[in-house]
Amino acid sequence: MGSVATTSPFKDQPHCLARRFLPWTIYAILPLAIFRLYLYPLQLPRSSPDQLSSTTATTVTSFSDLSPPLPTHFSSSQAEEEGANDKPCDYTTGEWVRDESGPLYNGTCGTIKEGQNCITHGRRDLDYLYWRWKPKQCSLPRFEPNNFLELIRNKHIAFVGDSLARNQLESLLCMLATASAPRLVYQDGEENKFRRWRFPSHNAIVSIYWSPFLVKGSEKSPARPNYNKLYLDKVDERWASDLDHIDMLVLSIGHWFLHPAVYLDGDSVLGCHYCPGLNHTEIGFYDVLRKGLRTTLKAIIQRKGSHGNGIDVIVTTFSPSHFEGDWDKAGACPKKKPYQEGEKQLEGMDAEMRKIEVEEVEAANENAKQFAGLRLEALDVTKLSLMRPDGHPGPYMHPFPFASNEVRERVQNDCVHWCLPGPVDTWNEILLEVLKKWEGQKKRGE
Template structure:
């Protein structure tokens, strides 16, 4: 009894009592979330189905539920939400390139900012910037690809930067790499320019407007050495392949005096690049430490006749989404998606697929159109016909690409 009595009189120092109490509090609050963060999906195959946030009729997240058989968050509809969208204001994010600031460049409407993606059968978790930074503490997240992936990178920075004090954040660019750092969390969100993933003659991050595009076979390590050590890797590649002509493949190096160049159908060349990416991931990424994602093709809306619109129209003056749930863009989109499906189904490594294609197909209203910084002065003929220079490929921010990142957030932390 004396021994028990003496133990009761022993007190831990206040610092340790506070630390233990804080740890218990965090464990209680975030236990459901922490249990799945950065885990490899194969570790859950014998456990419960994916967990998603419930949503009341008024759109307020209230807790968790299990969806029988899982829930396809990429299958749903766009719902108007004037109170909770956009997730940030254009003028509040200084990192948006002038090619994407539609309000600054005179767009008269804001409707494109107020649509929320609602999956059938479940709801996306509410995006929480502070929670995400905590989960990224000491880690690197990198987007790799073309200007559309750069837009998703900027969207992610805009979603996250406001909770970081001005003195504790920075954005720096060097050649193909742009890095946003949050010092408090020792974390970074990064973008690496590699439009084909493989080495190409379009690899200059600033001067890359080449019409005769050439990629070098088996050259993914040229860029891949910059991706090693990243904790979350988000790939995309699509836009630069769509030339309407066969792709030129270089055997050898760009320094060779006599270049051995062959031509290949776009789908075959695209398949070659994706296989190189999968092999690189298998060789260089530890699946227990790294999460790898691939964002599917971002659709364009260059011909309004595809959705039953004007014969000569495009995305210009479009202010509402396509309502037909069966709408699916061009045939070239289907063929590329088939290649992606083929390669990923055969892959022996875990790469999470972000299927943003069809949900983005509906959003003919969300492009930058004519409301952006122009690369060169417009001719009188162009000014007289705005449709002729409308950008129906890239997207205004805030807007559609914020939803891409909400889906990434859901797959990353609530797999």
């Protein structure tokens, strides 16, 4: 039998058809493609914002080492705009607004004085931690520790004054510690009233000097007469003798001037405040506060200005207390929220103490103009602090004050100092803005 053909009649047909129709297919598609590109141009793939930020962070890995980053809500254009604005920002008027972001640190910060560590002492109403100061006419950025450290690089900043100076210092140390750990390099044996920390990352020194009057004085104690003695014509050398090694001073006084005291100018007694049994004229304490601060600022200007090496001076204004009742008769500060605008007026002693401090700083600024490198400014925190009756330790100056069966009314309260973290952190936010302003003026050659 002959072989049977097994080849399909369609075996070679696909190749033949492809060769025949391919040119016509190309001719038909090409005009359509050109027309499509004309109407809808090709777009290059674009990175998402997250991808861009990730790429930037990877590329500029050492940016923080070269220059401190601005806060995310404080752009470089905003910085230039504020720097070019001759009108200073007024932080004294505003309101406390809710801020769910909370503080930068907690009660585990190792530098907080035990009596102000409200969290570890058992305070459970933590609502006081979630408020921010909102000035009326400007913004107050959240504290940026890297910015602050960069501004005090290779410098010594000293807090000098009473326990409110220490309160502010400890707040600053806790906020800075979130970026760089401070190292305690000096402390004395007198209740740690003189201490010094170093930030190795920036070669910066932060110190505290106990000097509740700024001028020379002897404090009352059980072993001494029950009144303070102040020499209003002499600065306290316990801190003033170190002026040559200090680049910035933050001064804070006020509450110790309310205590019984005898006042001297040289060897002459000027009078006293609440000194029954002594044959001295009662002269109160307002003029004494003014004279003591004037002596202090004059000494700083003379010692630093005459040598031409300058210094920056900040005076933190009087911080009101919030006792309801007498402080030594179970007075307390039970409020749980800030005052609203208009609910509490700045008046009486609080207003007068602030007024004296602001006026003396302004007068000293005029005297300092004859010297280069001297800058003085009042850190005006009186009004914003007045509006925070909820921010004091109260009974939590003691650990777990109600754990026992002790009667609540008998628990001693601290309504002068501030919980840490707490409202005093805002003082240092404003302090940072002052330093940024000064740095801008320096770069512009003002």
